[in-house]
Amino acid sequence: MINMRFIFSSFPFINLQITGVKKSIHTQINKPIDFLISLGHNPTICNEVIKVLQRNGITNNALLPTLQTLAGRWEVGEDNGLNNIILSVKNDIANKLGKSRVTFNITPPGFTNYNRVFSITTYEGMTITDVAKHGGSASAKQLAQYIECACSGVMACSTCHVIVNDKWFDLVGPPDDDEQDMIDLAFKPTPTSRLGCQLVLSQKLDGLLIHLPTHTNNIMDNIPFQN
Numbered sequence: 001m002i003n004m005r006f007i008f009s010s011f012p013f014i015n016l017q018i019t020g021v022k023k024s025i026h027t028q029i030n031k032p033i034d035f036l037i038s039l040g041h042n043p044t045i046c047n048e049v050i051k052v053l054q055r056n057g058i059t060n061n062a063l064l065p066t067l068q069t070l071a072g073r074w075e076v077g078e079d080n081g082l083n084n085i086i087l088s089v090k091n092d093i094a095n096k097l098g099k100s101r102v103t104f105n106i107t108p109p110g111f112t113n114y115n116r117v118f119s120i121t122t123y124e125g126m127t128i129t130d131v132a133k134h135g136g137s138a139s140a141k142q143l144a145q146y147i148e149c150a151c152s153g154v155m156a157c158s159t160c161h162v163i164v165n166d167k168w169f170d171l172v173g174p175p176d177d178d179e180q181d182m183i184d185l186a187f188k189p190t191p192t193s194r195l196g197c198q199l200v201l202s203q204k205l206d207g208l209l210i211h212l213p214t215h216t217n218n219i220m221d222n223i224p225f226q227n
């Protein structure tokens with residue numbers, strides 16, 4: 001049997017080379033994960049996205065440029081396919097964990113008549129913005145017509161502004177200071193305003209009712225981005 005401890009002690013440069021390779025692999029994977037986290041995704045989702053890319057033949061040193069290409073101009077809401085991977089990963093995780101389904105209800109802009117309400121059912125843990133951007137149902141696509149999500153959900157705009165029905169606001173809870181800063185820039189914010197990207201659906205919110213504002217203020221329109 002080969003004594004690896006003897007080899008490493010006799011030829012320390014071999015151990016140094018192996019350590020260097022490990023550090024390189026660690027860096028190649030950590031940088032893509034850090035990039036995904038910077039886009040607002042949690043570490044669990046990020047790790048699963050990396051695994052998806054690796055299973056599809058993406059090498060470690062190609063992970064970061066691949067993700068950057070898939071993300072597109074995410075700062076102005078232009079996605080090249082990353083969001084679909086994120087949704088697929090979230091749904092897979094929800095299925096594995098046996099997550100419950102949650103239904104929420106929406107009144108279109110300008111309507112207070114509850115006869116015009118439409119409903120969407122999705123997994124708990126999703127946000128309103130997740131559903132608008134990635135939902136495949138007809139109702140989710142209808143919601144997407146009203147919610148722009150210009151910053152891709154990184155809380156850098158107020159285009160996913162929604163108004164929580166008064167009867168539900170205590171259960172939903174108030175925004176934190178950072179979210180409130182963005183809400184203050186929204187079109188006619190109300191005491192029960194929230195950002196869709198921060199409103200996470202849970203079982204206690206099954207049956208939630210939200211109202212959509214008649215207009216949006218998109219501060220991203222005034223930011224000069226390089227082509």
